Amino acid sequence: MTSGEDFVEFAETASLQLRRTAFLLCGNWHTAEDLVQTTLAKVFVSWRKIRRRDAVRAYAARTLVNTYLADKRLKRAAEIITDRFPECPVEPDAPETRMVVLGALATLPPRARAVVVLRYWEDLSVDQVAALLGCSAGNVKSQSSRALDRLRSLLGAVADEYASPGHRAGRRQEHHEGRDGRNAGHG
Secondary structure: OOHHHHHHHHHHHHHHHHHHHHHHHHOOHHHHHHHHHHHHHHHHHHHHHOOOHHHHHHHHHHHHHHHHHHHHHHOOOOOOOOOOOOOOOOOOOHHHHHHHHHHHHHOOOHHHHHHHHHHHHOOOOHHHHHHHHOOOHHHHHHHHHHHHHHHHHHHOHHHHHHOOHHHHHHHHHHHHHHHHOOEOOEO
């Protein structure tokens, strides 16, 4: 097999997963397609330089995230600022839950969104996400924590539906202890 044939085989097998990840990062299927195409073009340019073929997927994932973040730096989201709150939303039905979650995900800053997608959609470890994003594990943990807190506050009842009672109580306790400065281990 030639190098070009190897790349075509890789692109065919990896593009679906890259597209799904790209959609979660940007929230738009058309933009996700563009991100994947740009990512695959960049991987193709570097194809001969990639020494370990078992590292190609990780290289492509990192390229995808970097492409997404670079695109977000160039294009700022068009937000409409208003002095009025929207009408009280109706409780979403089960099919609408996905749209609510995607909407909440879209409110996160690009790096925080990338952390959430890589940690909880791609199921990568903290260290893997840190390596992909080129930052420390502590940075991934803090971004993840802040992003999840924001998602919980935005999603409210939808998040409560899926969280276990013990987990919610534990998070509330941690949050409360952090605010008033007390530590559970030191009474």
